[in-house]
Amino acid sequence: MTSSLFLAGSIAGGTIDAMRPHLSGNTARYGGEGDSRPKFPWWKRPFCLVVAVVTLSLGMAAVSASGEKGLKRLRSLSAEVRQIEESNAEIEAFNTRLSRQIEALRNDPAAQEALAREELGLVRPGDRVFRFEESER
Secondary structure, three states, X not given: OHHHHHHHHHHOOOOOOOOOHHHOOOOHHHOOOOOOOOOOOHHHOHHHHHXXXXXXXXXXXXXXXXXXXXXXXXXXXXXXXXXXXXXXXXXXXXXXXXXXXXXXXXXXXXXXXXXXXXXXOOOOOOXXXXXXXXXXX
């Protein structure tokens, strides 16, 4: 008998709120007394839920970008990384030069002699040494 009342009420254009008391009184948003659509809370409406999630996400992004670990910190750390990489490149070039010099000193007698003459002031027998002293003025 309930289903026939439901059909009769919907065919006749009546409201079905009388048959579903949990929805009665929630029709004010949709047009008043004759409207049978229920009023849903805002968090149950898909569009409002999407807007709320997007707004919350944008707010969180703004807070995280402006905080002490935000974009300013990221930029300063990026600059520091570039500076350290440049320093590493210079150190690698210096190490390469030293490696070549070590290899030359191990295998080349002329390089050994040149270093001994420069660093230790050694001379060969028969070489003439001229020493120039700077005078104070």
